[in-house]
Amino acid sequence: MLFILLPAAALFAQDTTAIETPEAREGEAVEENTAAAKKYVKNTFESIWLIDNQTVMVPIKGTFEMDILHRFGTIDNGYKDFYGLFASSNIRLGFNYSPTGRLMTGLAITKSNMTWEGYVKYAILTQTRGNEYPVSLTWYSNMAVETRLKENYAHASDRFSYFHQLLIARKINDRISVQVAPSLTHMNFVYGQFVDTSVEKSGKIRERKHDHLAVSVAGRFRIKEGMHIIANYDQPITQHKTGNPHPNLSLGLEVTTSAHAFQIFMGNYYFITPQRNNYYNQNNYRDQQFVIGFNITRLWNF
Amino acid sequence: MKAKSVIVFSLTMVVVTTAGFRMHDQENPWPVPDKFTNMKNPVKPDEESLKTGKALWLKHCQSCHGKSGLGDGSKAAQLKTDPGNFSVAAFQKQTDGAIFYKTSEGKDDMPSFRKKIPDQDDIWSVVNFVRTLKK
Numbered sequence A: 001m002l003f004i005l006l007p008a009a010a011l012f013a014q015d016t017t018a019i020e021t022p023e024a025r026e027g028e029a030v031e032e033n034t035a036a037a038k039k040y041v042k043n044t045f046e047s048i049w050l051i052d053n054q055t056v057m058v059p060i061k062g063t064f065e066m067d068i069l070h071r072f073g074t075i076d077n078g079y080k081d082f083y084g085l086f087a088s089s090n091i092r093l094g095f096n097y098s099p100t101g102r103l104m105t106g107l108a109i110t111k112s113n114m115t116w117e118g119y120v121k122y123a124i125l126t127q128t129r130g131n132e133y134p135v136s137l138t139w140y141s142n143m144a145v146e147t148r149l150k151e152n153y154a155h156a157s158d159r160f161s162y163f164h165q166l167l168i169a170r171k172i173n174d175r176i177s178v179q180v181a182p183s184l185t186h187m188n189f190v191y192g193q194f195v196d197t198s199v200e201k202s203g204k205i206r207e208r209k210h211d212h213l214a215v216s217v218a219g220r221f222r223i224k225e226g227m228h229i230i231a232n233y234d235q236p237i238t239q240h241k242t243g244n245p246h247p248n249l250s251l252g253l254e255v256t257t258s259a260h261a262f263q264i265f266m267g268n269y270y271f272i273t274p275q276r277n278n279y280y281n282q283n284n285y286r287d288q289q290f291v292i293g294f295n296i297t298r299l300w301n302f
Numbered sequence B: 001m002k003a004k005s006v007i008v009f010s011l012t013m014v015v016v017t018t019a020g021f022r023m024h025d026q027e028n029p030w031p032v033p034d035k036f037t038n039m040k041n042p043v044k045p046d047e048e049s050l051k052t053g054k055a056l057w058l059k060h061c062q063s064c065h066g067k068s069g070l071g072d073g074s075k076a077a078q079l080k081t082d083p084g085n086f087s088v089a090a091f092q093k094q095t096d097g098a099i100f101y102k103t104s105e106g107k108d109d110m111p112s113f114r115k116k117i118p119d120q121d122d123i124w125s126v127v128n129f130v131r132t133l134k135k
Helices: A002-011 A075-081 A274-280 B002-027 B047-065 B096-105 B120-131
Strands: A063-074 A090-097 A103-110 A115-125 A136-146 A160-171 A176-187 A193-195 A204-206 A211-224 A227-236 A248-256 A260-267 A291-301
Touching: A063 A075, A136 A274, A160 A274, A176 A274, A211 A274, A227 A260, A227 A274, B047 B120, B096 B120
Parallel strands: none
Antiparallel strands: A063 A090, A063 A291, A090 A103, A103 A115, A115 A136, A136 A160, A160 A176, A176 A211, A193 A204, A211 A227, A227 A248, A248 A260, A260 A291
């Protein structure tokens, strides 16, 4: 998919209006004559989020950000719970800071399993106007720890899980940006691993693997300045013996202002924590098991 | 007689309001350092610059200053300071450097965009776009 998408994107490559110099990215003084400076494409996306995935974007140096993410219940109960809006919802509160123009660090808590996340995101490459770098490349990693009562876990290490993602994006033109993002999830504890001495000498049946690969394909289309259609698809790659997660198909609308981004959408992912979404999602788009959700981000510059 | 009173009252209100803004401007002048007043705009107002400036204007400025810079944005009524009318000669007679300085540094309700728009060329592009608001 990646190898198909990137050359295709290159064919449509053109300069964008949103550019910046590396000096400016680091918040340093820019000389009056910047003509010779390398010009980076800016605003490939308008937020660090694109529905359930991160984007390649790292907020500018000195930005503090607060995120509120909300996922309602599935719509398939219809009016009974008003299409999931009155069902049990999942909420994530996140806070992050960008000490440099390329690095973002953050902390978040999600209601489901009382999951805390610590995360880092680093912009390795930024797409340039002259196609020196045809894509932006960003790395994202998190470590999550579930903080429910200890009765829920056999070992303290069972609380931990990890998620790593390579984000590759290209702003094709002023209207269209696309992103491909392979990811690796590692779960210290997996459901479906239990002892059954009648089957194996070791006594263990490993129905699910600890590591799980997936890939996300996402994009945005600018309707007008500050308003975009956003879409995202997550495809599980690793196959487990049982309980394979379903793909995630999502579509929504994004509205942005100077300091806010608001995304409202419908998709299959409920857990918000990326490793749990990729590993445990059982909402199937073929059964209309969509949830309505929204992301709100607020930026402050220091 | 009644109509005459209404006209007199309306004219009085216009004069008082205008005077109020003028007094406010006079009481709160926005001095611009000579360095900026005399600064030349390094970005040509070509199509690309105007597109960049317009995009930034719509994102960062429109909510207070209005789509056409008339000071009639959706947040304008909540401001303590007059967002001004950018279409008139009184505003447009300022140098590019003065507009750049005010955009970059901010004052009172006008936020500083030095950090939000870190590329100075982009702020110059906003200045170029602001020039197109002249009527």
